[in-house]
Amino acid sequence: MRNFVLGMFASVVVVPLVVLLYFVFGLASTQADVSPSTIETQTMRQAVLASVRRSASGLSVPGPASNETLVVGGKLYVAGCVGCHGAIATPLQEDHDHFPPVPQLPYAETQYSEPELYWIVKHGVRMTAMSAYGPFYSEKELWAVAGFLHRIKSLPPEVVAAMQPRKP
Amino acid sequence: MRNLVAGFAAGTLLLVLGVLGYLRLGLADVRADVPPSWAVTRLFSEGVHASIRRTTPKLHNPVPVSDASLIEGGKLFLNDCVGCHGAPGQPPSEFGATFYPPAPQFALVGTAYSETEVFWVAKHGVRRTGMSAQGPSYSEEHLWMLASFISRMRNLPPSVANGIEQKPSN
Numbered sequence: 001m002r003n004f005v006l007g008m009f010a011s012v013v014v015v016p017l018v019v020l021l022y023f024v025f026g027l028a029s030t031q032a033d034v035s036p037s038t039i040e041t042q043t044m045r046q047a048v049l050a051s052v053r054r055s056a057s058g059l060s061v062p063g064p065a066s067n068e069t070l071v072v073g074g075k076l077y078v079a080g081c082v083g084c085h086g087a088i089a090t091p092l093q094e095d096h097d098h099f100p101p102v103p104q105l106p107y108a109e110t111q112y113s114e115p116e117l118y119w120i121v122k123h124g125v126r127m128t129a130m131s132a133y134g135p136f137y138s139e140k141e142l143w144a145v146a147g148f149l150h151r152i153k154s155l156p157p158e159v160v161a162a163m164q165p166r167k168p
Numbered sequence: 169m170r171n172l173v174a175g176f177a178a179g180t181l182l183l184v185l186g187v188l189g190y191l192r193l194g195l196a197d198v199r200a201d202v203p204p205s206w207a208v209t210r211l212f213s214e215g216v217h218a219s220i221r222r223t224t225p226k227l228h229n230p231v232p233v234s235d236a237s238l239i240e241g242g243k244l245f246l247n248d249c250v251g252c253h254g255a256p257g258q259p260p261s262e263f264g265a266t267f268y269p270p271a272p273q274f275a276l277v278g279t280a281y282s283e284t285e286v287f288w289v290a291k292h293g294v295r296r297t298g299m300s301a302q303g304p305s306y307s308e309e310h311l312w313m314l315a316s317f318i319s320r321m322r323n324l325p326p327s328v329a330n331g332i333e334q335k336p337s338n
Contacts, residue, residue, distance in 0.1 A: 007175020014176075015183050023211060026218025032293025033301035043191060050194030097293060097300040124200025124266060127296040131266035132201035 032099035041100065048125055052116050059115035062139075065147040067159050073148025074155070074163030076141055081105070084129065088152070088160060098129045105152055118146035200268035212269055216294055220281065224288040231312045233320075235327050241317030242324075242332030244310060249274075249318075252298060256321065256329065267298040278322040287315035 022028060036044075063069075078087075086093065086104035095101040103110075112120065122142050124132035133142065148155075190196060204212070231237050246255065252264035252271035264271030272279065279286060290311050293301035302311065317324075 001171070003169070003171035004175035004178070007172040008179035011176045011179030011183065015180050020211070023215035024218060026215065026220070026222040028215055028219055029223070030216050030219045030294050031223070032295050032299065033303060043188070047191035047194070047196055048198050050192055051196055051198040052194070054194040055199075097304060099293065099295040124268065126198045126200050126268040129267070129298040129300060130200065131263065131298060132199070133266070134201055135262065135266060
């Protein structure tokens with residue numbers, strides 16, 4: 001029994017140390033132009049979803065979405081998000097340059113609610129290419145983007161028409 | 169001895185389950201707008217640099233470094249990198265600071281990476297950061313010119329510094 005406890009203590013010291021050395025010796029691969037493994041994708045996706053869900057649980061949408069707020073959100077999306085997240089009404093082009101790859105929002109299946117989307121846009125997601133937009137947008141704008149993203153697959157045609165930049 | 173091994177195995181299993189449970193319960197903070205702790209920053213930057221040092225092949229810059237090649241690389245930098253990595257002579261990029269880990273500000277702090285390592289990072293990107301692979305977007309030649317520029321960014325000849333400011337003629 002004493003040896004069992006001793007073995008347990010040893011693992012608590014040795015395992016983290018091995019993990020640390022694995023990183024310090026540069027054995028972890030850094031190349032971003034390959035796809036993450038299924039295990040890594042699943043683990044991280046669930047961790048992010050669970051954390052966002054916990055953090056955004058107290059938030060509720062401040063007002064109903066209207067075509068106007070959707071156009072405001074859509075214009076912000078066109079100006080700030082399409083570069084990585086993909087344009088509306090263009091064929092799907094999977095991302096292979098970021099690790100983890102950036103979800104192509106006009107096509108992606110999402111489990112995130114509107115307040116959760118607001119929270120992600122505002123705070124960003126650690127250890128991904130998703131940066132925080134809180135410093136650059138007002139609360140109203142952040143909610144408009146969230147409302148737009150929540151409905152990105154079922155936008156009224158007049159919203160899609162109104163949000164595109166005017167052709168010169 | 170058998171008990172020792174069993175204890176070690178049980179402890180390892182508990183650690184793995186503990187980490188998975190921690191992640192699964194959403195206890196890991198995922199906000200990018202909180203600066204990483206000193207320990208995380210150290211571990212991350214050491215780990216990335218050690219990996220890059222290990223994996224970068226022994227390549228030789230095929231583009232002779234001249235004022236012209238540095239200006240070409242500098243223009244690429246101004247076009248595509250300044251948004252996150254900061255422009256020469258400007259305050260640090262506010263946008264670059266909103267990533268976790270934040271984007272390094274080359275104009276201010278330079279880089280500890282060699283020219284070949286910068287080429288390799290630009291080409292393949294860095295996992296779990298905002299740095300995407302630029303290999304699909306640029307030719308090898310352009311990536312080398314960019315790497316030459318970044319690795320000399322803190323001591324550019326004045327002719328180069330002036331040259332990159334000029335607007336392209338087309």
